[in-house]
Amino acid sequence: MDWDEFSDWGARVSQWAAAYHRTLRDRPVRAQTAPGEIAAQLPAAPPEGAEAMEAIMADFERVVMPGITHWQHPRFFAYFPANAAPPSMLAEMLVSTIAAQCMLWQTSPAATEMETVMLDWLRQAIGLPVGFAGVIQDSASSATLAAVLTMRERALNWQGNARGLSGQGRLRIYCSAEVHTSVDRAIWIAGIGQDNLVRIPVTGPLRGMDPGALQAAITDDIAAGHLPAGVVACTGGTGTGACDDLSAVIAVAKDHGLYTHVDAAWAGAAMICPEFRTLWAGVEGADSVVFNPHKWLGAQFDCSAHFLRDPADLVRTLAIQPEYLKTHGHDGLINYSEWSVPLGRRFRALKLWFLIRAYGLDGLRERLRNHVAWSRALCADLGRDPRFEIVTAPVLSLFTFRLRDGDDAAQIDLVNRINDDGRIYLTQTRVDGRMAIRFQVGQFDATRADVEMARRVIVELSGG
Numbered sequence: 001m002d003w004d005e006f007s008d009w010g011a012r013v014s015q016w017a018a019a020y021h022r023t024l025r026d027r028p029v030r031a032q033t034a035p036g037e038i039a040a041q042l043p044a045a046p047p048e049g050a051e052a053m054e055a056i057m058a059d060f061e062r063v064v065m066p067g068i069t070h071w072q073h074p075r076f077f078a079y080f081p082a083n084a085a086p087p088s089m090l091a092e093m094l095v096s097t098i099a100a101q102c103m104l105w106q107t108s109p110a111a112t113e114m115e116t117v118m119l120d121w122l123r124q125a126i127g128l129p130v131g132f133a134g135v136i137q138d139s140a141s142s143a144t145l146a147a148v149l150t151m152r153e154r155a156l157n158w159q160g161n162a163r164g165l166s167g168q169g170r171l172r173i174y175c176s177a178e179v180h181t182s183v184d185r186a187i188w189i190a191g192i193g194q195d196n197l198v199r200i201p202v203t204g205p206l207r208g209m210d211p212g213a214l215q216a217a218i219t220d221d222i223a224a225g226h227l228p229a230g231v232v233a234c235t236g237g238t239g240t241g242a243c244d245d246l247s248a249v250i251a252v253a254k255d256h257g258l259y260t261h262v263d264a265a266w267a268g269a270a271m272i273c274p275e276f277r278t279l280w281a282g283v284e285g286a287d288s289v290v291f292n293p294h295k296w297l298g299a300q301f302d303c304s305a306h307f308l309r310d311p312a313d314l315v316r317t318l319a320i321q322p323e324y325l326k327t328h329g330h331d332g333l334i335n336y337s338e339w340s341v342p343l344g345r346r347f348r349a350l351k352l353w354f355l356i357r358a359y360g361l362d363g364l365r366e367r368l369r370n371h372v373a374w375s376r377a378l379c380a381d382l383g384r385d386p387r388f389e390i391v392t393a394p395v396l397s398l399f400t401f402r403l404r405d406g407d408d409a410a411q412i413d414l415v416n417r418i419n420d421d422g423r424i425y426l427t428q429t430r431v432d433g434r435m436a437i438r439f440q441v442g443q444f445d446a447t448r449a450d451v452e453m454a455r456r457v458i459v460e461l462s463g464g
């Protein structure tokens with residue numbers, strides 16, 4: 001393909017993109033294909049000869065699009081949102097055009113310096129105090145892995161990377177049962193082992209870990225000769241939006257010199273609205289905090305904001321400088337690849353710059369506030385209907401409910417009926433061992449009418 005052809009196809013693809021978004025409401029939200037249906041339409045072997053772009057694009061429509069679940073659909077109420085706001089998409093097009101590897105300052109100074117400033121914009125936007133430094137990770141899972149590795153190295157007096165874990169005491173990490181599975185995987189990958197991830201029971205309507213039980217668990221572990229290393233707290237857990245009491249949890253952790261990492265992957269975006277910050281009161285005491293602008297804030301995946309009170313601990317854990325990665329002649333530069341597990345990194349800060357400028361913080365706040373208000377209104381409506389029971393009250397824009405007269409199978413059956421219908425999409429979770437249906441609003445193009453349609457679909461398919 002030459003650049004003239006590229007230019008024509010680029011224009012066609014962006015026209016396609018705009019048309020796609022304009023007509024999204026007409027498509028079923030969740031892909032309606034059966035397993036294997038898409039693979040069966042793909043040739044088993046690669047072509048030997050070149051094919052025309054016209055044919056490739058036609059096959060994209062015919063083969064691929066039916067197998068897409070539309071995350072940008074305004075009636076996507078499943079999981080958590082993954083917004084790709086239009087200004088962010090445009091920035092990503094520019095970034096994929098430039099295709100720079102931004103691992104070191106000198107491999108694109110603009111990317112590094114933009115990242116430093118954008119993370120400071122975000123720090124201010126979510127109300128973290130001066131002093132927290134930020135880095136963009138590819139995902140919250142990577143940020144949490146980096147945090148767990150830092151906990152490990154601190155607790156082993158910086159000897160883990162050098163000597164490995166054999167012959168060391170048992171490292172112990174604490175969290176509630178409400179944290180995301182990325183914590184489990186970080187523990188596996190760090191070599192700490194699932195048995196050393198200590199689950200602290202939760203209490204209260206926000207399902208936060210019991211600080212007294214945390215204190216007792218740490219004390220018991222010390223008595224047993226183990227090595228407590230850190231606490232992973234959550235603000236807005238994935239199942240029901242559980243929030244730990246950060247002030248209390250961090251106070252216990254600090255008592256024992258433990259590192260605290262806060263996973264606010266979804267809920268952190270809401271902290272651009274000061275009225276929601278009570279959910280993470282005390283966060284300023286954490287050692288690190290992660291939130292995903294690629295979920296609710298509108299920055300296209302991938303963009304995970306990882307804030308550190310003192311990046312030195314993380315850099316000490318992850319930095320490695322062979323001669324070929326050294327930058328001579330400049331002192332004190334940030335090389336962000338020393339702050340993350342992968343070496344290579346995309347220019348991810350540009351989409352934040354485009355996004356925040358194009359909407360302003362006020363424009364972003366307005367969207368999030370609407371989502372929260374519409375979700376609360378729907379929860380109140382369902383709560384008044386005797387067929388439903390609210391299982392967990394809204395945390396921001398997420399609540400869970402179930403059919404009052406129905407076992408677990410009946411809840412799953414309803415979820416399947418709703419998703420097969422296609423007008424809306426939602427998913428399930430378990431709360432205290434029983435199945436519940438999750439509902440969250442967070443898609444940027446969602447309107448009050450879309451949430452109203454969700455109410456009608458839920459009621460109708462529940463036999464109303």
Ligand SMILES: *Cc1c(COP(=O)(O)O)cnc(C)c1O
Pocket residue numbers: 080138139140141142180182234236237238263264265266292304
């Ligand atoms: C989505 C989510 C994650 C995982 O985020 P990735 O960026 O996909 O790794 C972790 N924790 C919470 C609370 C989440 O909501």
